[in-house]
Amino acid sequence: MRDLSLHILDLVQNAVAAGGKNISLLIEEDEKKDFLTIAVKDDGKGMTPDFAAKVKDPFATTRTTRKVGLGLPLIDMTAERAGGRLDIASRPGRGTTVTAVYRLSHIDRPPLGDIAATVKIIAAGCQGIFFRYEHRKGRNVFVLDTKQMREILGEEVDFGESAVMEWLDGFLREGLLALDKTEG
Amino acid sequence: MKSLEELKKLREKLQSDTKLRAADGIKVIVGMGTCGIAAGAREVMAALMEEVKKRGLAGVVFQQTGCIGMCEKEVLVDIILPGAPRITYGNVRPSDAGRLVAEHVINGQIVKDLVVAKSV
Ligand SMILES: Nc1ncnc2c1ncn2[C@@H]1O[C@H](COP(=O)(O)OP(=O)(O)OP(=O)(O)O)[C@@H](O)[C@H]1O
Ligand SMILES: [Mg+2]
Numbered sequence: 001m002r003d004l005s006l007h008i009l010d011l012v013q014n015a016v017a018a019g020g021k022n023i024s025l026l027i028e029e030d031e032k033k034d035f036l037t038i039a040v041k042d043d044g045k046g047m048t049p050d051f052a053a054k055v056k057d058p059f060a061t062t063r064t065t066r067k068v069g070l071g072l073p074l075i076d077m078t079a080e081r082a083g084g085r086l087d088i089a090s091r092p093g094r095g096t097t098v099t100a101v102y103r104l105s106h107i108d109r110p111p112l113g114d115i116a117a118t119v120k121i122i123a124a125g126c127q128g129i130f131f132r133y134e135h136r137k138g139r140n141v142f143v144l145d146t147k148q149m150r151e152i153l154g155e156e157v158d159f160g161e162s163a164v165m166e167w168l169d170g171f172l173r174e175g176l177l178a179l180d181k182t183e184g
Numbered sequence: 185m186k187s188l189e190e191l192k193k194l195r196e197k198l199q200s201d202t203k204l205r206a207a208d209g210i211k212v213i214v215g216m217g218t219c220g221i222a223a224g225a226r227e228v229m230a231a232l233m234e235e236v237k238k239r240g241l242a243g244v245v246f247q248q249t250g251c252i253g254m255c256e257k258e259v260l261v262d263i264i265l266p267g268a269p270r271i272t273y274g275n276v277r278p279s280d281a282g283r284l285v286a287e288h289v290i291n292g293q294i295v296k297d298l299v300v301a302k303s304v
Pocket of ligand 2: 010013014070071072217220
């Protein structure tokens with residue numbers, strides 16, 4: 001995986017596959033404490049403590065089409081290499097929170113990559129799921145909430161519709177730019 | 185600045201839009217398991233969305249799915265037209281998006297050299 005935005009897509013795909021109906025993504029860049037945190041939370045089917053404990057091992061997968069799961073082991077590897085770690089908190093029937101922490105300034109920390117592209121695809125492709133994205137950088141916060149979009153657009157509009165995606169694209173790119181600009 | 189206000193205006197526009205929703209019921213599904221993502225699924229999805237937008241098609245629905253076990257053929261894209269079998273394309277690259285949309289989504293012609301499976 002080239003960058004963290006692809007790992008994020010992977011984590012959200014896991015949350016969707018687990019049947020999550022409310023999925024949230026938090027990205028926090030804390031320059032003072034030198035941490036980058038990525039947390040994906042869902043209310044899907046969850047995992048037993050036993051399974052959650054060994055899921056960083058590629059041979060722990062409930063998938064039936066391939067013997068190994070790659071997503072979490074890969075993320076675990078990049079986080080450890082960048083002075084961080086991967087945490088999985090899960091309760092069967094309740095949901096899962098996967099948190100990856102990196103040292104922000106670590107030379108082996110992959111770049112965040114194209115977060116806007118990742119979030120746009122999640123928001124446009126998540127039929128029947130509420131997705132909330134919050135990005136904190138210093139004192140700045142950016143939020144995209146598909147529940148709010150749904151309230152504005154009504155039930156009948158598909159977020160995969162091109163006019164909506166165009167709006168998403170602009171909203172995300174300008175919002176993320178503003179996170180940087182007003183910093184400090 | 186793109187704002188929620190603008191989204192409200194968009195709602196009015198979408199509702200008053202009487203243009204024929206010729207693409208209603210068409211589904212495009214991209215495989216987004218780890219293998220798909222690593223092979224470039226996000227870029228393929230973005231390219232397909234861009235093609236649809238460029239051609240002003242309303243009603244095409246995009247979805248993502250996990251790995252279906254043909255990892256070596258990722259990126260996998262399924263196109264489903266109403267009343268037609270589900271066509272699975274493999275080894276799709278962003279540069280194939282134009283052909284898939286123009287030939288299959290719009291004209292209903294299967295892009296033969298990219299097909300890996302067909303199911304009802
Ligand atoms: N959010 C989640 N909720 C419930 N179970 C999860 C969640 N994330 C991961 N799992 C479990 O952990 C296993 C391993 O996940 P991982 O992402 O490493 O591989 P995978 O999703 O099975 O395959 P892939 O290589 O395509 O990602 C999954 O098969 C699933 O059983
Ligand atoms: Mg996975």
